[in-house]
Structures are given as C-alpha cells and as structure tokens.
Amino acid sequence: MMLALLPQLLVSGIAIGMLYALIALSMTILYRATTVVNFGHGDIVMVGAYLLTIFVVNATLPFLPALLASLAVLFVFGYLLHRVFIWPILEGPHLSLAMMAIAIGYALRGLMRLEYGQESVRMPRPFPEKVFFIHDVVITLDEVVFCVVVIVLLLSSYLVFSRTRFGRIVQAMFQTQRGASLVGIDVRLYNNLIWGAGCALGALGGVLLGLILVLDPDAGAWTLLRGFAAMTLGGFGSLHGAVVGGLLIGILEKLLGTYVSTAFIDITCYIVIIVVLLVRPRGLFGQHATLRI
Amino acid sequence: MKLTRSVFWIAPMLALIPHLLLNEYYQYLVNLTLVYVLVGVGFNIVVGNLGQLAFSNVAFFGIGAYASGILTTQLSMPWWMTIIPAGLAGALAGCAASIPALRGVRLFYLAIMTLAFGELMRWSYIRTPSLTGGSMGLSVPAPELFGWVMEREHDKFYVFLFIVVVVVIFTNRILESRIGRAFQAIKNDEKAAAAMAIPTSRYFLLAFALSGFIVGVGGAMYTALVGHLSPEAFDLVQLIQQFAIIMVGGLGSLVGSVLGAVLITATPELFRDWPGFEELMFGVVIVLVILLLPRGLSSLLARAHSVFKDRYYRDD
Numbered sequence: 001m002m003l004a005l006l007p008q009l010l011v012s013g014i015a016i017g018m019l020y021a022l023i024a025l026s027m028t029i030l031y032r033a034t035t036v037v038n039f040g041h042g043d044i045v046m047v048g049a050y051l052l053t054i055f056v057v058n059a060t061l062p063f064l065p066a067l068l069a070s071l072a073v074l075f076v077f078g079y080l081l082h083r084v085f086i087w088p089i090l091e092g093p094h095l096s097l098a099m100m101a102i103a104i105g106y107a108l109r110g111l112m113r114l115e116y117g118q119e120s121v122r123m124p125r126p127f128p129e130k131v132f133f134i135h136d137v138v139i140t141l142d143e144v145v146f147c148v149v150v151i152v153l154l155l156s157s158y159l160v161f162s163r164t165r166f167g168r169i170v171q172a173m174f175q176t177q178r179g180a181s182l183v184g185i186d187v188r189l190y191n192n193l194i195w196g197a198g199c200a201l202g203a204l205g206g207v208l209l210g211l212i213l214v215l216d217p218d219a220g221a222w223t224l225l226r227g228f229a230a231m232t233l234g235g236f237g238s239l240h241g242a243v244v245g246g247l248l249i250g251i252l253e254k255l256l257g258t259y260v261s262t263a264f265i266d267i268t269c270y271i272v273i274i275v276v277l278l279v280r281p282r283g284l285f286g287q288h289a290t291l292r293i
Numbered sequence: 294m295k296l297t298r299s300v301f302w303i304a305p306m307l308a309l310i311p312h313l314l315l316n317e318y319y320q321y322l323v324n325l326t327l328v329y330v331l332v333g334v335g336f337n338i339v340v341g342n343l344g345q346l347a348f349s350n351v352a353f354f355g356i357g358a359y360a361s362g363i364l365t366t367q368l369s370m371p372w373w374m375t376i377i378p379a380g381l382a383g384a385l386a387g388c389a390a391s392i393p394a395l396r397g398v399r400l401f402y403l404a405i406m407t408l409a410f411g412e413l414m415r416w417s418y419i420r421t422p423s424l425t426g427g428s429m430g431l432s433v434p435a436p437e438l439f440g441w442v443m444e445r446e447h448d449k450f451y452v453f454l455f456i457v458v459v460v461v462i463f464t465n466r467i468l469e470s471r472i473g474r475a476f477q478a479i480k481n482d483e484k485a486a487a488a489m490a491i492p493t494s495r496y497f498l499l500a501f502a503l504s505g506f507i508v509g510v511g512g513a514m515y516t517a518l519v520g521h522l523s524p525e526a527f528d529l530v531q532l533i534q535q536f537a538i539i540m541v542g543g544l545g546s547l548v549g550s551v552l553g554a555v556l557i558t559a560t561p562e563l564f565r566d567w568p569g570f571e572e573l574m575f576g577v578v579i580v581l582v583i584l585l586l587p588r589g590l591s592s593l594l595a596r597a598h599s600v601f602k603d604r605y606y607r608d609d
Contacts, residue, residue, distance in 0.1 A: 037401040085580060094400050095346055096583050099540055103583070106533050107576025113569025221529045225412065228405045267416050270409040277398050277406045
C-alpha cells in the first residue's frame with residue numbers, strides 16, 4: 001500500500017533535487033576553479049531571491065527584467081567578491097578562506113535583515129500556482145519549471161564547456177591553475193569571471209527556491225547544507241557528481257520523510273554528509289579526499 | 294617571565310573593580326563575557342592551536358548546557374555538581390567529533406561534517422521534548438553552590454570568575470607543555486609531526502576532548518546564568534559569534550581568546566533594536582581582521598608588551 005506513493009515521491013523528489021543540483025553545481029564551479037569552498041554561498045542564494053523581490057516590489061520592474069537585473073548584480077558581486085576578498089588570501093591558510101566566506105555571507109544576511117527586519121517576505125510569482133495530474137501523480141507547475149530550467153541550464157553549460165573558447169579555458173583552469181597561467185591564461189581574470197558566474201547561478205537557484213519558500217535570511221544555512229550534502233554525496237569537485245548528488249538528496253528526503261518519519265526531512269542532508277564522509281569520503285565520483293599518515 | 298604568570302591574576306582583579314559599580318544588567322553582561330571566555334579558550338584549542346577547521350564548538354556548548362540543565366531538572370542535582378558532568382559530556386562530544394578527523398577527514402570536509410554535527414544536535418534538542426523541553430526550552434532553577442542559592446548576578450560572578458581563572462591557568466599550563474608544542478607541530482605540518490614520532494591521532498583526540506571539556510563547563514555556566522535554555526541559542530548565529538571571538542582576539546592565542554570574548558560578547562546587546570546591524574558588523578569586522586590583522590588583536594598587544602605574549606606562540 002505504501003508503495004503506491006512511490007511514483008509521487010520520486011517525482012517531487014526529483015523536482016526539488018533539481019534545485020539542490022543547481023545550488024551544488026554553482027558551488028562546485030567555484031570549488032573547481034579556486035579550491036575554495038564557499039561557506040557563504042547559501043546567503044548569496046538567498047540574496048538572489050531578495051534582490052528579485054526588491055526589484056519587482058520597490059522598483060516595479062516586470063518579472064523577467066528584474067530576474068536578469070538580479071542575476072547581473074550577483075555576477076558583478078561575485079566578480080568583486082573574488083577580486084577584492086578571496087584573491088588576496090588565496091595562498092593563505094584554509095581557515096582564513098573559510099572564515100572570509102562565512103563572514104561575507106553573514107554580512108549579507110545582516111543586509112537582508114536591515115531591509116526587511118524580522119518579517120518574512122513572499123517573493124512575487126511570475127505565474128499563478130497550478131497543478132497537473134498524471135494518473136495518481138500530482139505535479140505542480142513550480143516543479144515543472146524547476147526541471148525545465150535546470151535541464152536547459154545543464155545542457156547549455158555543457159555546450160559552453162565543450163564548444164566555446166571560454167569553456168575550454170575554464171576547463172584548463174579546473175585542471176591546474178599553475179598550468180593555465182603558464183600557457184598565458186589570465187588566471188585572476190578568469191577566476192573573477194567564474195566566481196561571478198557561480199554567484200549568478202546560485203542566485204538563479206535562490207529565485208527558484210523563492211517560488212516554494214517564504215523568504216527568510218536564515219534560510220541561507222538551510223540552502224548551504226543541502227548544497228554541501230549534494231556535493232559530498234556526488235564527490236567534491238565533480239560537476240556531474242553535484243547534479244546526481246542533488247537529485248539523490250531530493251529523492252532521499254522524500255523517501256525518508258514518508259517511510260521513516262517526517263522528522264527525517266530536516267536531517268536527511270546532515271545524515272548523508274556524516275555517513276558519506278565517514279564511510280566513503282570521496283563520494284560517488286570524487287577523488288581522494290582523506291589524509292593518510 | 295614572572296610577569297607573564299601574574300597577568301592571569303591581575304586581569305581578574307581588574308575585573309573585580311567595575312563589579313562594585315555595576316547594576317544587575319551590566320553584571321549579567323560581565324558574567325556572560327566570562328562564559329564566552331571559556332567558549333573562546335576551548336574553541337581556540339582546536340581551531341587555533343591544532344589548526345583544524347572544526348565547527349562543532351556550538352555543539353559542545355549546547356551539550357554542556359543541556360547536560361547541566363537536564364541533570365538539575367530531572368535528577369534535581371544542585372548546579373555545582375553538574376559542572377564536571379557537563380564538561381565530561383562536552384569532552385565525550387569532542388571525542389565523537391574527532392572521529393572523522395582520526396579517519397583522515399581534514400580541511401573543509403571536516404568543517405562541513407562538524408557543521409552537520411552541530412545542526413544535528415540542535416535538531417535533537419528540539420526532538421526530545423521529554424528531556425530538553427523541545428522548542429519551548431528548558432527552565433532551570435537558580436544555581437546552587439553547597440546549599441547557597443545564587444539569586445543575584447553578583448553572586449554568580451565570583452563563582453564564574455573562580456572557574457574561569459582556574460581553567461585559563463590550567464589551559465596555559467597545557468599549551469606551554471609538550472602537549473601544546475605537539476599541537477603547534479601538527480598545525481604547522483601534520484606529516485612532519487608524524488615523522489618526528491608525535492602520535493598525531495592521540496593529540497587530535499586530546500585536543501578535541503580538552504576543547505569539549507572546557508566549552509562544556511562554559512555551557513554549564515551558561516545554564517546557570519540564563520536559567521532558560523532554548524535550541525535557538527545554539528544555532529549558526531551562535532557559531533559566527535564564537536568564530537568572531539577567536540578571529541578578532543587572535544587565533545591560537547590564549548590572550549586572544551580572553552580579549553576576543555571581552556570585546557565581542559556585549560556587542561550584540563548594543564544593537565538589539567536594529568535587526569541585521571549586528572550581523573553586518575560582525576561580518577565586516579571579521580573580514581577586516583582577516584585582511585589586515587590575520588593574527589588578531591592579541592598580536593598588537595604582544596607587540597606592545599611581552600607580558601601579553603603567549604610563550605608557545607611562534608612569531609613569524
């Protein structure tokens with residue numbers, strides 16, 4: 001009897017998993033380029049949704065221009081974030097890098113709260129809520145949008161990576177920054193651009209998230225940990241690993257939440273992180289992750 | 294060099310003077326500062342001295358606080374008897390948090406994992422209402438010391454000051470010993486340390502357990518101070534505040550932990566009426582410290598006078 005629910009769970013799990021995959025992917029890009037794990041990424045994701053709200057409500061822009069504007073702002077923000085705050089300490093200890101990212105995310109959270117205080121905000125919707133039925137399975141329009149946007153994005157980024165000059169340079173940067181600089185690539189510039197792209201992608205994830213979530217500055221931590229769980233499960237630094245990990249986390253949340261206990265929805269990602277790092281630290285597709293002495 | 298030791302006696306004496314002038318609220322802030330001195334000292338051992346990216350400090354703090362709270366409410370133990378058990382509970386959590394590190398999980402892997410551990414603990418405070426009061430929180434009776442009930446903030450102050458002084462001196466002794474030097478060696482180069490026959494995993498376990506114990510004791514003091522524990526007190530905001538203490542004060546410096554706690558603890562209270570401002574300020578301050586003063590404010594003090602210099606602290 002419980003199995004009758006399975007198709008429904010898979011569908012909603014995959015839809016939310018697409019979102020996690022997008023967020024994890026945007027973090028993986030940053031990690032692959034600069035080996036920095038951006039602990040402030042969750043807040044950047046939330047800033048995306050907040051900016052869109054501000055553009056639509058306060059500047060009365062239509063949805064699509066507002067979306068493009070907030071992605072552009074986040075791109076510039078990411079560019080400057082790397083140039084001003086990350087690049088000068090890139091050779092320094094990991095702790096400084098982690099703390100820098102956390103501190104910037106924290107400052108962003110403060111900015112969001114300055115604007116809206118403690119009240120929770122709903123992001124304006126570009127289209128009304130709608131529900132489709134396929135046999136017994138319910139699919140919301142939001143879920144369809146998640147899947148379409150993320151799949152289109154994955155395909156286009158695949159094309160960018162494999163077909164364009166920019167994509168090939170980025171691939172070279174992913175392999176080794178030192179080597180890339182030896183063949184005359186301006187590593188700093190491309191790092192800036194990759195950080196810009198990563199933050200803009202994260203902001204897009206935030207906008208999608210805003211469709212299903214009441215905006216709250218503190219949701220940044222929620223987002224961050226789901227992104228981490230997806231990256232850990234897929235293997236740190238693996239691009240397709242991040243996507244597969246995100247989908248699996250989405251499905252796992254629904255399965256554990258339904259078949260074990262609803263309380264597990266909140267902690268699925270924590271459990272995944274802890275179990276994966278203890279049992280198989282390199283995840284599904286990652287490479288060596290632990291230190292052996 | 295004699296002076297170095299005496300500074301640990303002089304500083305608390307100075308803390309006694311304003312005590313005579315303060316009203317209850319300011320005294321509460323001073324007591325809270327003392328709690329965060331322990332939190333900072335414990336946190337700094339793992340992050341600053343051992344050099345590991347472990348974010349589990351809030352979990353230790355919460356476990357210590359809840360251990361003390363549960364023992365006083367469920368077993369009606371007097372508060373003073375719960376201090377050591379709270380520390381031991383924190384140390385146990387520290388041992389648990391060091392397991393991934395012992396298995397070779399390092400850097401941001403360790404950071405993410407300990408972050409998940411902390412959030413998991415917060416979830417379990419909410420999900421075990423019979424013990425912890427769940428999201429409603431847990432109210433604890435006024436702390437008791439050998440039958441003396443400490444109702445006023447001034448009463449708690451003396452007890453807290455005594456505990457803090459003992460723990461800080463104890464930690465100073467440990468960090469100046471071969472244990473502290475082993476931590477420093479592991480921080481500088483773990484493989485080289487292992488090659489010099491330093492049993493690195495033993496020192497990992499020791500550092501995490503010691504950190505957990507100190508922070509757990511801090512948690513017991515926190516329980517006595519606030520009288521009401523709620524799960525939100527142990528969220529990621531708390532983590533940032535604890536990070537701010539050791540970053541601003543100075544990583545790997547005992548003087549830094551104390552200094553950071555003194556500077557950082559009271560600031561959120563100043564900005565109560567402007568939501569968001571506190572977070573913005575902490576964020577900016579940490580960014581500035583990382584960029585301009587990587588060793589924190591204690592490095593300025595150490596340059597000003599050798600009294601403030603930690604002897605295990607390699608100045609390079």
